[in-house]
Amino acid sequence: DAGVTQSPTHLIKTRGQQVTLRCSPISGHKSVSWYQQVLGQGPQFIFQYYEKEERGRGNFPDRFSARQFPNYSSELNVNALLLGDSALYLCASSLGPGTGNQETQYFGPGTRLLVL
């Protein structure tokens, strides 16, 4: 079975531009989360979506937005890019919130964004 897929794998943008990153979850998973990983640090939580609704948001500015589609895929948008937005953006999917290990998240390979 395919795991979590993300596109593109790499991206170069300039300051002030906008970027859209895409994620397809594992088949059957209804929840998608986004994380930002700056070089040398652990991933930082940005958003979680479940059944097309935002369930959680990390400490990121409003320049960051996301949405989830009826097929459970998701997009992360970042407006007015800053140099500090350069990072690996990771998407993770899970079955969804609830009991048991439904919350266990499985990560994609990430999109590496470089802002010049």
Next chain:
Amino acid sequence: GEDVEQSLFLSVREGDSSVINCTYTDSSSTYLYWYKQEPGAGLQLLTYIFSNMDMKQDQRLTVLLNKKDKHLSLRIADTQTGDSAIYFCAESPELSFGAGTTVTVRA
């Protein structure tokens, strides 16, 4: 600041055991996870432990959980060169990660 803390580096000889330690702060976490990240790659789920367990063993991996001290550890038996990576512990539900422990396996 971070809610999860880990030591940054660990060097271990091939064939020895590695022990990676982690402290966390959220006592309401249901699950605690260990992920592995190789250079340039995403995070690979290694194992997880439910918060009402003290220990979980999965082949070469042993997870110990001390809820009183909010301390989690991962032991890798018979460490191999392929185990060289960054290891992250994380607490649920919205995964909160530490900075990761870089494990280097030397021959």
